[in-house]
Amino acid sequence: MKPTTLKGTRDFLPSEVRKRDYIFGVIRKHFRTFGYQPIETPVMEDLRTLTGKYGEEGDKLLFKVLNNGDFLRKANADDLAAKDSGKVVTQIAKRGLRYDLTVPFARYVVMHQNDLAFPFKRYAIMPVWRADRPQKGRYQEFYQCDADVVGSDSLLYEAELTQLLDAVFTELGLKAVIRLNNRKILAGLAEIAGMADNMMDMTIAIDKLDKIGEEGVVKELKERGADAGAVEVILQFLKTTDLNEVAPLLSESEVGQQGIAELQETFRLIGTQPTQNRIEFDVTLARGLNYYTGAIFEVAVDTDAPGQEAIKMGSIAGGGRYADLTSIFGMKNMPGVGISFGAERIYDVLEDLNAFPADATEDLQYLLVCLDDEALEHGFGLVSRLRARGVHADLYPTAAKLNKMMKYADQRGVPGVVIIGSNEVATGEYSLKVMATGEQRGIREGEF
Structure with missing residues (x-):
């Protein structure tokens, strides 16, 4: 048998592990400095915990774990004969590998609510799994480094998490662009475009703008049911670059105006303290996760910074606010907001830039x-x-x-x-x- 690793997974040499430990160490240090506490959750979760939380495409990327023993014994013979994988998988697999650290965190908060002090600030540095197509910077097994706070809707936390992102990338020696938007602004756009009932379809299409371009977004919007009028409104909206320009476009949307007000206050709070990286509004930022309801964060390498012009990499961190993620587990009124660092991509960028400190490999x-x-x-x-x-x-x-x-x-x-x-x-x-x-x-x- 020829030894091999599974698609989308990697072995790490000792020198590589030490570099990864350096990244984790910097991130962990700042998590603790900002008052976040460590927790751990299991590798596997009940599939019912995971499904329906990541959007249509996210659910397709969940790794399912076959039931123990003769897993086909309880499968419906008619469903097997019909090759109905959607039905069969619910009969033969009750568990799945965690897709991210946020949904398991919501489950954790509900189960341990009597042991926690709210607002509860937690961090976790653990692997997750996604059945994605492997490519540079994208793997099927990778680490996430998350910081979340639940139990408060204060916009101070949006500003704090922006500071946290800024502090980590500053110490790592990476110049970054921290982009912000608000899902309520996108909800307002869906409203005025006549797609309020199909907001997820709209945001999934918009979120692909940097990958498939404007023509690709138009095509996908139409495939998802948007008429010509809706497409025109959405394209006009996506051409705005200033938060102040967005306000008149959403003048007839109450939820849209609320999103603008929240983002303006977030930027005001951020501006009260100095930062080292670019922080900007990005109207095209529309992360397609179902559970985001407010602020959205996405961080990319600043390719305008000297020495970083040649870096080609997707987002290296991201996150957002969620209003009711714990309610799906029976606990209401527990708003939260969090961010996640993409350690694998950060590693690849530092490697490309030869930016690891000399003692990181000692x-x-x-x-x-x-x-x-x-x-x-x-x-x-x-x-x-x-x-x-x-x-x-x-x-x-x-x-x-x-x-x-x-x-x-x-x-x-x-x-x-x-x-x-x-x-x-x-x-x-x-x-x-x-x-x-x-x-x-x-x-x-x-x-x-």
């Missing part, structure tokens, strides 16, 4: 190599004492040829090699070779 501080068996026993004691002091150190397991041990040190990317022979054992002064320069000097145990 594993060991020292490798001890011994020239004979007596030195090896001494080295075992020394490496044990160094580790007890928190020094990252390792010991080559045999007294081998020096060239072989130095080659191993080079492959490990160790900055310093400690050479121990009989003379070093006798004097207590070891020979330290600095790998980057080739410099060699004496070092005693207390100097590590």
